[in-house]
Amino acid sequence: MGMKVKDQHIAVFGESGSGKTVLLSSFYGASQEAGFVDRNKYQVLADDMAQGLRLAQNYLRMDKEARVPPTNRFGAQTYSFTLKPDGDTAPAGRPFDALRLIWHDYPGQWFAEDPSSEKESARRLRTVSDLLQSDVAIVLVDGQKLVDYAGEEEKYLKSMLWALCNGLLNLKGDILKNRKKLRTIPRIWILALSKADLHPDLDAPGFRDLIIEKVGDDVSRLQKTLRGFVADSQAFSLGEDYMLLSSAKFEPGKILVADRVGVDLITPVACLLPMERVAQWIELGIHPKAVQALLERSGVFAALLDGSVGAAAGKLFGKVPRVGKLLAPIAVPALQGALKLATAKAKAMRDAAVAKHDVVTAIVTQFRMDLEDGVRDGLLVKRP
Structure with a gap:
């Protein structure tokens, strides 16, 4: 394949x-x-x-x-x-x-x-x-x-x-x-x-x-x-x-x-900022149909971060309307509220992925931390 x-x-x-x-x-x-x-x-x-x-x-x-x-x-x-x-x-x-x-x-x-x-x-x-x-x-x-x-x-x-x-x-x-x-x-x-x-x-x-x-x-x-x-x-x-x-x-x-x-922030911004933003919009009550294409494209990143958001994400999923088959496979794990609490867990997940030679997961979790580092270092301002 x-x-x-x-x-x-x-x-x-x-x-x-x-x-x-x-x-x-x-x-x-x-x-x-x-x-x-x-x-x-x-x-x-x-x-x-x-x-x-x-x-x-x-x-x-x-x-x-x-x-x-x-x-x-x-x-x-x-x-x-x-x-x-x-x-x-x-x-x-x-x-x-x-x-x-x-x-x-x-x-x-x-x-x-x-x-x-x-x-x-x-x-x-x-x-x-x-x-x-x-x-x-x-x-x-x-x-x-x-x-x-x-x-x-x-x-x-x-x-x-x-x-x-x-x-x-x-x-x-x-x-x-x-x-x-x-x-x-x-x-x-x-x-x-x-x-x-x-x-x-x-x-x-x-x-x-x-x-x-x-x-x-x-x-x-x-x-x-x-x-x-x-x-x-x-x-x-x-x-x-x-x-x-x-x-x-x-x-x-x-x-x-x-x-x-x-x-070095350009790739993390291109990949993960849309995932965070669509999650914020959904939490604000914007129906997922409005960002269906964006959800589909960013959902694959969310799938890799799914393990780092755990039960907290599950509590938020219940608030999100379903759109046919769209949300079933990804369950909107890219919710900003869940991602915020994942900083330490994301680091642990990245280290575990490196140990398993799952490099793609390690890269995506590192991108997520890079965004937060960019904010902390004064290089990036994101919507709060």
Whole structure:
């Protein structure tokens, strides 16, 4: 029997120069360093070897030559990486054997430029349609621009948010065929500070406060715009989650690629934050039908964490309406209230999984702890 691979999509939006290419190169390049597999128990394989080579070259040129990749070098592309567990025993009945992270990039120049032809307009629509497969979207806020506009950050932030909002509105008629709203769309939108190394005194809660203070109304406008695309728009989140991201530390004449911030959180955020959020929505009384597709995709992660939530989850399951066959196999174990009490148990479960060479379970439980570590270390703000 072939290996069962679980696909997880993430969409990344950012203006030209906001650091998307450097971020992607850092994500992949760091995974190729000696010692990565020993520490993380999995290897990261680029599904497109040519893409992997380009990203590795970018990373090595940053490290060895202090050369930053050209802006928007790759244009509108999708990048696919398989996280293959190392030395895994693949126990029977496990929902998947490997993870595939599919990274969708929205080209920065599209924020500021109209399409030059019908062909380019069609290409933009296809790209956005691909992006909408994701559960999580990251909107990059350029840390260098915040430095440039110190004291009047709202001038940059408003421009960036308006460009994204208007760009989506221009495509709305083509995306919503017959005015039918979408059920498959990123329901979690994270605002992320790129080049966070330029702001050493700013943590994720401070970044959140800056955004709310300077452009809270504009974030609300973007949220309203996106809700206009979404079926069952109560199950939607923007302005509640914030991250710090720094692909490297930049100093005169050198780039310290080992000094990354938040990059290691990208995969845990893409995989487990949707599971937590859908659990919160259900607890708040949003019917599971509203997030049926999200439940199905995140349920496989919940199945691996099932052993760490125990009886507490069982008490909460009774509150959750059943939706046909959907909830029967997964029983909504991904309830945030149950996951919160599992920190110590998750560590024990991870250690037990490592001892049994059940590497997939060990990885997922580690991802769960990584999210909590990110919150504790001030790199991540999640909806409470």
